[in-house]
Amino acid sequence: MKAEFINQPTSGQYEEKIFDLNTVWKSQIWSWTKFVTKSGFEWVGMFRGEQKRIAIAEKINQIGILTSDGLYILDIEEKEILYFDQKVEYGELAEIPTKDKFIVSEFGKIGIIDENFKIKYLNLEFEIENIVFGKYEEKRLKINFEKLPNYEIIDGFLNTENWKIEMK
Secondary structure, three states, X not given: OEEEEEOOOOOOOOEEEEEOOOOOOOOOOEEEEEEEOOOOOEEEEEEEOOEEEEEEEHHHOEEEEEEOOXXXXXXXXXXXXXXXXXXXXXXXXXXXOOOOOEEEEEOOEEEEEOOOOOEEXXXXXXXXXXXXXXXXXXXXEEEEEEEOOXXXXXXXXXXXXXXXXXXX
């Protein structure tokens, strides 16, 4: 199971599916994501909004697509949206190391999306803003953020075993 943002494909190059928003407000920007299913079938999804992040939760066969218009969680085998949240405040998206849940950031909060698509926000020891997710080092997600109240820029980790922020 794979997914990657691509430029607009040539018509007919892949089977395509448009995931449009059923709302009055929607941007005129589109993003394209190429998916490869477990069987190796390639297809492309077209999503409203500028591309931001992709996360793959292989254990539960779900892929998260974050655009400037919202968060989409899909079953790529069925080519169906399982969940959509039009919150434009989401800044980051990642899967957790066990590949069975997603993590999101929005402004000064980090949340875990459970199997029912409910977001449980972490109780952090201090206030933060401008969160940027990096790569994993084992079960620790590299993060960069500004620690309030002094807006001190911190490089640290989010430990996904105890859900605490660790400073470098």
